Amino acid sequence: MKLLKQLSKQLFLISLICLSHAAYAASPLVLYTDFGTKDGAVSEMKGVAYSVSSKLLISDLSHEAPESIFAAAYRLYQVSPYWQAGTVFVTVIDPGVGTERLSVVLKTKKNHYFVGPNNGLFTFVAEQEGVAEVRQIDEKINRLKGSEDSHTFHGRDVFGYTGARLASGKISFEQVGPRLAADRLLMIPYVKASQSGNVLKGTIPVLDVQYGNVWSNIPKSMFDRLAVKLGDPVQVRIYHSKELVDQLVAPYQNTFGEVAVGKPLVYINSLMNVSVALNLGSYAAEHKIESGVDWSIEVTPLGKSR
Numbered sequence: 001m002k003l004l005k006q007l008s009k010q011l012f013l014i015s016l017i018c019l020s021h022a023a024y025a026a027s028p029l030v031l032y033t034d035f036g037t038k039d040g041a042v043s044e045m046k047g048v049a050y051s052v053s054s055k056l057l058i059s060d061l062s063h064e065a066p067e068s069i070f071a072a073a074y075r076l077y078q079v080s081p082y083w084q085a086g087t088v089f090v091t092v093i094d095p096g097v098g099t100e101r102l103s104v105v106l107k108t109k110k111n112h113y114f115v116g117p118n119n120g121l122f123t124f125v126a127e128q129e130g131v132a133e134v135r136q137i138d139e140k141i142n143r144l145k146g147s148e149d150s151h152t153f154h155g156r157d158v159f160g161y162t163g164a165r166l167a168s169g170k171i172s173f174e175q176v177g178p179r180l181a182a183d184r185l186l187m188i189p190y191v192k193a194s195q196s197g198n199v200l201k202g203t204i205p206v207l208d209v210q211y212g213n214v215w216s217n218i219p220k221s222m223f224d225r226l227a228v229k230l231g232d233p234v235q236v237r238i239y240h241s242k243e244l245v246d247q248l249v250a251p252y253q254n255t256f257g258e259v260a261v262g263k264p265l266v267y268i269n270s271l272m273n274v275s276v277a278l279n280l281g282s283y284a285a286e287h288k289i290e291s292g293v294d295w296s297i298e299v300t301p302l303g304k305s306r
Contacts, residue, residue, distance in 0.1 A: 027086035029167040032061035034093050045160040053168035069120050074205040077124030090163035091116035092155035103137040105176045115163040120188035131182045137162050138177030190293045193218045204295040212282025216297045218274040228252050228301045234266045237298040246287045
């Protein structure tokens with residue numbers, strides 16, 4: 001009997017410890033802005049987040065200005081699969097700050113949360129992960145106290161504050177604000193990857209900005225249908241606003257060093273999409289290629305190499 005009482009007491013203490021840990025457990029908070037790091041804007045956001053909870057784990061996706069909202073949307077698509085369920089992404093690429101555009105939180109079916117303006121930023125993650133629910137931020141409740149007269153820094157006052165409260169467990173998703181119909185989420189139209197005979201078509205959502213590689217949204221799974229072998233020649237056509245601006249034939253290879261220095265290749269990038277590059281060179285710079293909804297690409301295999 002005495003042993004049972006001791007065991008019961010130990011189990012009770014363990015339960016209290018577990019509950020205590022659960023109460024203080026926080027999800028990762030990932031910040032993505034176009035603020036740069038030359039001034040204090042990003043630090044202000046982190047200060048607000050840590051004032052909500054010092055237990056938060058805060059990570060930076062980037063604070064460099066993207067080429068467009070469309071490019072920023074693609075960076076979220078690039079990064080989000082590698083973060084655990086429950087992660088909160090605060091995304092502030094917001095040229096319409098202070099206007100009537102809505103402040104929202106998207107919950108995806110993979111249980112990621114995306115906090116930011118309803119301006120198309122969540123186009124790719126909504127498609128990739130599926131929309132579970134969208135809520136409008138209730139700024140009467142989820143806004144940094146004392147910031148009511150600030151109209152141009154929602155990244156700190158609304159998005160950062162709400163994201164920190166959500167990640168720390170201070171509020172539930174339902175406490176973010178009223179539910180919105182899924183079709184209220186703004187989606188940017190773009191050319192989806194498609195196949196017509198042996199021609200694959202897609203868009204150039206972003207460039208690999210560090211190296212100048214040209215990324216497409218044509219997935220490896222679609223490219224594999226053409227049964228292209230390593231070393232086979234592939235024809236690539238690149239269009240800007242439907243005008244042909246570049247055309248080349250290059251071998252399909254696994255990696256850059258399999259062609260001579262300065263030579264082009266077609267390869268599958270880290271997101272498992274068809275891409276074009278120069279070995280030790282910038283394809284985009286040399287061929288004056290950019291990215292966005294008005295840049296498209298066609299890929300056609302030319303048969304076996306000789």
